[in-house]
Amino acid sequence: MPPADPSASLTALRERYGVRYRWLLLLSVMVGTMASIMSSTIVNVAIPDMSQHFALGQERAQWVTSGFMVAMTVSMLTTPWLLARYGYRHTYSACMGLLLAGGVVGGFSNDFNWVLAARVAEGLAAGIVQPIPAIIILRAFEPNEQGRASGIFGMGVVLAPAIGPSIGGVLVDWFGWRSIFFMVVPFCLASLWLARTFVPVTSPGGVAANREGAALDWRGLLLASAGTLCLLNGLVQLRGGTPWVAGSLFAGSLAALAAFLALQWRLLHHPAHSAREPLMNLRLFAHRQFAMGSIVSFIYGTALFGSTYLLPVYMQMALQLSPSYVGTILLPAGLVLAVTIAIVGRLADRQPTYRLVSIGLALLAASFALMLTVHLDSRIGWLVAWAILGRIGLGFILPSLSLGAMRGLSQALIPQGSSVISFVRMLGGAVGVSLCGIALEWRLAAHGDALANAASSPARLAAFNEVFIGLALLCALAMVAAWQLREHPTRHPARKDA
Structure with missing residues (x-):
């Protein structure tokens, strides 16, 4: 690897772009995070079509999602070490290259094992990238700007997966499941250019990357x-x-x-x-807010990713809707989520984060519980309404949870804190996807049905509804821990180093 270019250091880039540089840096990592999140969620729309193409059972098809999430979950723990060893730019660019390769290989594969390998590669890249934005926000922005930065970042990040399922559903109907993999390609190419232009070669704190430092x-x-x-x-x-x-x-x-x-x-x-x-600094859990935030993150990840897997399957297998129609139904909810995040991000600079997180969890639980009101002959508007309600809940949680958990940490613990919070959230997500699949098959068998049967029935809806109730109860449980995110009235030190 060539030596670091001094003109691409954090100090040099700040001098070149002035006070707006921190926003350009946030934009640069936002595009890559959009690509990584899109790759984690959009494939769910294609699972039924992919299962039919490869003649997969529910158990093997689920590993398209679970394999990605296992790789993403574990690789998050390596982010602080990689940033300290190789710096922002090299770490970020390598991840975007790996994500790009995974999309291309997965799209061209004729063997399910290669598809699964591509998903694992994408998961590794996505896991390393996702803790980086929180590190930047907590180090590059003042405390009274962190909520706004989180809101703007969150709004941008959710727009792509909000629009993605709609576009993805149309692509699956028109071109088949392969087109889903290629959707990340333009985002990866754009992020590679942005990384070369705006992302510094230095590591967090603005110091040079230490390639002779501690081993992984x-x-x-x-x-x-x-x-x-x-x-x-x-x-x-x-x-x-x-x-x-x-x-x-x-x-x-x-x-x-x-x-x-x-x-x-x-x-x-x-x-x-x-x-x-x-790999994980256990001193983090001595901070009450961080420990409680980790519990909320795990349960929240279980409910969020479990439902992200469950909802497209529910709409296609229980309500008999086409993939493109499913994407159309989820589009308004995604747009509402983007707007909510931007608004709540500003609130997070003035309102207690524990209150915002609790409100979000309550709304998310209500959206799951209200799925019980949807029947085979129900108006589709009710389904859209409950999906929107759940996304409003997510909009309250996303910009608030990481800030509430990590604001009390010292500068030195912020990279590790971001990595661990992301790890426990994704571990909860990986468990959630599996639990939803297990609970669904269990309840389907209890009602005398199976997804292999072509036609839906009230019994199939009842099985899905029982899983939704379980998710609602999980969100209610997380509210107990969320209330412990209350901050002590201490002054936050200025955070000017990225």
Whole structure:
């Protein structure tokens, strides 16, 4: 890798672009984050078509989503190390290149194993990228600007996945599932140019990347990966396997978790005995707001990603709607979400974040519960209304949760804090996708139905409704932890270093 260009350092770019530079930097990483989030959600519209093309059962088709989320979840823990070792620009550009390659390979693949490999590659790239914007917001913006920056960033990020399912549904109807993979290509190309222009080569804090610094905690990464895989495979075995296999996998997951925590504790308290830094700094959880925010993030991720997987399947398999129609129904909700995030972002500079997060969770729970009012002969407007209500709830949560959890952290802990919050949210999401699939098949079997049957029925709707009720209860549970995000009346130090 060539030496860093001094003209591309944080100081040089600030001098060149002035006070507006922090917004140009935020815009640059926003485009890449849009691509990574789009790749994580838009494929759900194509799952039925892809399942038919490759003759997949529900269990294997679900790994198109779950495989992506496992890779994304675990790779988030490496973001602080990569930024410190290689700097913003090289880390970000490499991720965008990997995401681009995954989209192209997945789109041209004729073998499902290659499709799955492409999804894993996309997940790795998406996981590394997603903690970066929160680091920039908390370091480059003053405390009284952080909510506004989060709102503007969030509005931009959700616009692409809001419009994406609508475009994706049309593309699936017209060109098939392959077209879904190619949707990230223009975003990746744009982000690579923006990275070369505006993203500094330096690491967080404006210092030069230290390529001779501490080595990556590979043992911790392997333990985290093994634990996550055992957990998700155990959930899959609960549905189609035997109880003793599921129990063995859950035991393996717990063992990997215990070994991971023990390793992180040893690296943290005995750094002289190792050239590695802990992948997860356990001192973060000594901060009450961060600990409670992590609990909210996990439950929120479970409900959010579980429902993101469930809703398109519900509309196509239970309500018998076409992929393009599903995208059209979700479009207004996505646009409302973008507007809500922008408004709530400004509120987050003046209102307590715990209150905003609690309101959002209440609205999200209500939207799940109200799905019970939709029947086979219901007006489609009710479905649109409940989807919009849920997205308004998300709009209250997204710009507020990370700020509420991390504002009390020191400068040195912010990169690790952003990485860990993202990790627990995505771990909850990976669990949520699996749990929704398991709960759905369980309730379908209890009602004497299966998704393999062509026609829908009131019994099938009842099975979906019971899963929606479970998601509503999870959101209500998260409100208990969200109330503990209350801040103590302390002054926040100015954050001028990106």
